[in-house]
Amino acid sequence: MNFQHTEDRRMLADTLSRFISEQMGFEARMATVKQSTGFDRRAWQQLCDVGAAGALFTEADGGYGGQGFDIAVVFEAIGRGLALTPALPVLLAGSAVAHAGNAEQKALLGSLIDGSQVATLAHEEPCAFHDIRHVTTQADRNADGWLLQGRKTAVPLGDQADWLVVSARVSGEVDSADGIALFIVPTKAPGLTLRGFAAHDGGRTADVTLDQVSLPASVLLGEAGTGHATLEHAIGQGILALCAESLGSMEAAKRMTIEYLQTRKQFGVPIGSFQALQHRMADVLLEVEQARSAVINAAAALGSDRIARERALSAAKVSIGRIGTLVAQEAIQLHGGIGMTWELALAHHAKRLILIDHQLGDEDHHLARFIELGRAA
Numbered sequence: 001m002n003f004q005h006t007e008d009r010r011m012l013a014d015t016l017s018r019f020i021s022e023q024m025g026f027e028a029r030m031a032t033v034k035q036s037t038g039f040d041r042r043a044w045q046q047l048c049d050v051g052a053a054g055a056l057f058t059e060a061d062g063g064y065g066g067q068g069f070d071i072a073v074v075f076e077a078i079g080r081g082l083a084l085t086p087a088l089p090v091l092l093a094g095s096a097v098a099h100a101g102n103a104e105q106k107a108l109l110g111s112l113i114d115g116s117q118v119a120t121l122a123h124e125e126p127c128a129f130h131d132i133r134h135v136t137t138q139a140d141r142n143a144d145g146w147l148l149q150g151r152k153t154a155v156p157l158g159d160q161a162d163w164l165v166v167s168a169r170v171s172g173e174v175d176s177a178d179g180i181a182l183f184i185v186p187t188k189a190p191g192l193t194l195r196g197f198a199a200h201d202g203g204r205t206a207d208v209t210l211d212q213v214s215l216p217a218s219v220l221l222g223e224a225g226t227g228h229a230t231l232e233h234a235i236g237q238g239i240l241a242l243c244a245e246s247l248g249s250m251e252a253a254k255r256m257t258i259e260y261l262q263t264r265k266q267f268g269v270p271i272g273s274f275q276a277l278q279h280r281m282a283d284v285l286l287e288v289e290q291a292r293s294a295v296i297n298a299a300a301a302l303g304s305d306r307i308a309r310e311r312a313l314s315a316a317k318v319s320i321g322r323i324g325t326l327v328a329q330e331a332i333q334l335h336g337g338i339g340m341t342w343e344l345a346l347a348h349h350a351k352r353l354i355l356i357d358h359q360l361g362d363e364d365h366h367l368a369r370f371i372e373l374g375r376a377a
């Protein structure tokens with residue numbers, strides 16, 4: 001099987017990398033970190049103009065991509081440039097709408113693709129421990145439609161989004177895959193409270209409280225009680241995106257470390273000439289290529305049957321979690337004390353690599369899930 005990118009994907013990768021480097025580089029990132037928005041809306045719209053969001057969705061949904069390798073190209077460029085964007089929230093929420101929405105609901109995707117609006121998935125809850133079946137937020141039918149009550153935590157860019165895709169339980173036990181429903185909820189809906197705060201890696205997240213939020217029947221995505229499959233679909237695409245972003249960040253950290261080893265001198269020679277450091281750097285190079293293989297495998301499996309797809313995604317997340325931590329640690333140690341300074345981009349890559357391991361399920365969670373899925377095969 002040929003895993004080389006098509007000419008169109010190579011052109012997209014070059015365009016995105018060049019734009020991010022010139023317009024959303026490290027200095028722009030540091031300026032954005034000081035703001036309360038979590039990202040630069042103007043820069044994001046410009047990135048959408050060159051095709052970043054459109055590549056995440058199929059032609060039927062208004063985009064021009066939507067395949068596993070399209071998602072990987074976009075997020076690897078974002079990771080390499082350490083760009084602060086709402087690409088992951090947009091992918092998560094947009095994928096859910098594209099998977100289960102009707103024609104009227106899918107019309108919302110146009111505003112995500114052109115960058116005029118931002119949406120995110122509000123699903124994780126306290127004590128869920130990454131189990132996507134764990135939903136305690138309640139949705140009850142009433143005369144006007146639905147009434148939502150509950151709490152969501154660690155919602156990426158929750159306080160900056162124009163609307164949310166919220167998971168809630170209409171029936172069944174707390175940890176049951178059955179009985180989950182998804183709703184499109186405007187962030188200005190009465191009874192919805194957003195508490196935003198800065199994330200450790202420079203991004204932004206929020207806790208969401210739904211206190212008797214009344215919604216019309218038209219906001220329900222798909223059929224009530226069948227939302228688990230849509231959640232799994234959207235989160236699966238998010239996992240691939242995170243893995244690709246981590247790969248891009250690893251590549252950047254690797255390049256910075258090689259440059260440092262070639263220029264930093266001790267005893268009159270570059271420290272990269274020391275055999276012990278060469279061995280450590282060789283291990284990093286091999287591990288990064290292993291991570292690349294995991295991302296390719298996950299991207300290729302995105303269109304496979306459920307078990308094969310989910311096992312490939314969990315396997316990739318396990319590899320990315322382990323390798324990302326290794327690369328972050330080795331890069332900082334090979335730099336020495338300067339590697340931990342705020343002014344050096346490497347320190348921010350290291351933070352992002354560590355945090356990616358904990359988004360949408362950490363290494364331990366996905367290893368257990370990989371084993372569980374294997375038994376079900």
